[in-house]
Amino acid sequence: MAEHEKRTMTLNLTAREMAVLEELAAKKDLNKTGVMRLALRLLQAVDAKLQMGQKLMFEDEKTKEKSEMVLL
Amino acid sequence: MEESRIYLRNSASGELVEASLLDEVTDRHLELWNESWQPAMQAHVAAHGLKARPEDHHWNWNWKAGEWRPMLGYHSFAIICEGELQGLMMVSDLKSALLPAQFGKPIVFVEYLATAPWNRPEIQLPPRYRGVGTVMVAAAVDLSWELGYRGRIGLHSLPRAEAFYRNSCQMTALGKDAAHQGLMYFEMTEKHAEEFRFNH
Numbered sequence: 631m632a633e634h635e636k637r638t639m640t641l642n643l644t645a646r647e648m649a650v651l652e653e654l655a656a657k658k659d660l661n662k663t664g665v666m667r668l669a670l671r672l673l674q675a676v677d678a679k680l681q682m683g684q685k686l687m688f689e690d691e692k693t694k695e696k697s698e699m700v701l702l
Numbered sequence: 703m704e705e706s707r708i709y710l711r712n713s714a715s716g717e718l719v720e721a722s723l724l725d726e727v728t729d730r731h732l733e734l735w736n737e738s739w740q741p742a743m744q745a746h747v748a749a750h751g752l753k754a755r756p757e758d759h760h761w762n763w764n765w766k767a768g769e770w771r772p773m774l775g776y777h778s779f780a781i782i783c784e785g786e787l788q789g790l791m792m793v794s795d796l797k798s799a800l801l802p803a804q805f806g807k808p809i810v811f812v813e814y815l816a817t818a819p820w821n822r823p824e825i826q827l828p829p830r831y832r833g834v835g836t837v838m839v840a841a842a843v844d845l846s847w848e849l850g851y852r853g854r855i856g857l858h859s860l861p862r863a864e865a866f867y868r869n870s871c872q873m874t875a876l877g878k879d880a881a882h883q884g885l886m887y888f889e890m891t892e893k894h895a896e897e898f899r900f901n902h
Contacts (some may be wrong), residue, residue, distance in 0.1 A: 634704065659808075659852065663848060666849040668796070672775065675773055
């Protein structure tokens with residue numbers, strides 16, 4: 631079906647960005663495409679929440695200290 | 703939207719019945735939920751009192767579908783058999799595993815999974831069809847494979863469904879999660895996902 635068809639694009643990354651991508655791929659047990667697709671889905675989900683007026687917070691499990699992540 | 707042929711078991715006859723698994727909840731599915739599923743839930747509560755309320759009686763699938771359908775990280779599934787809605791599921795693919803053996807690796811997380819009221823023995827005896835939950839868990843495992851997550855899935859279980867996830871799905875219970883209404887948290891490992899798909 632059309633919506634399941636894949637489109638191809640070329641992605642130019644710096645050496646440092648590529649190193650991070652490879653590191654994340656190993657850590658997450660995904661290939662590099664999988665990491666980029668996950669990043670896209672995550673960014674869309676976070677952006678939707680921010681558009682709704684919600685905040686992205688991180689909480690330290692031990693101290694319960696919370697910090698807000700400000701995204702563009 | 704893709705449609706797969708699956709089979710449910712007719713409880714009365716014991717025979718397998720052909721059904722469809724759809725990888726997107728459509729407006730038509732929501733109409734069926736409004737027209738038959740939701741009234742059946744309400745009728746059960748009216749007849750048996752508030753104590754007999756199904757654990758998922760407050761789940762509003764119109765709202766869930768409306769909020770999540772545009773999101774790439776969320777996926778919805780519906781099962782249709784003989785023209786009627788038999789099950790609904792919403793999953794996300796943005797969460798990470800907690801089980802030490804797969805900690806931090808992405809999982810498909812089952813946000814909501816429900817079978818139609820007429821398929822539940824506590825509402826209708828005998829239930830109309832069996833196998834909806836198993837088909838849905840298999841769909842979550844398949845999606846996990848498709849995304850490169852190797853079959854890993856996770857979920858918070860409502861109390862009455864714990865035995866199903868523990869025994870039928872062979873998922874690992876990691877304890878009750880205080881951050882999610884004290885619900886039991888389960889995960890399926892790559893190994894158990896393979897076994898589950900082999901057996902179902």
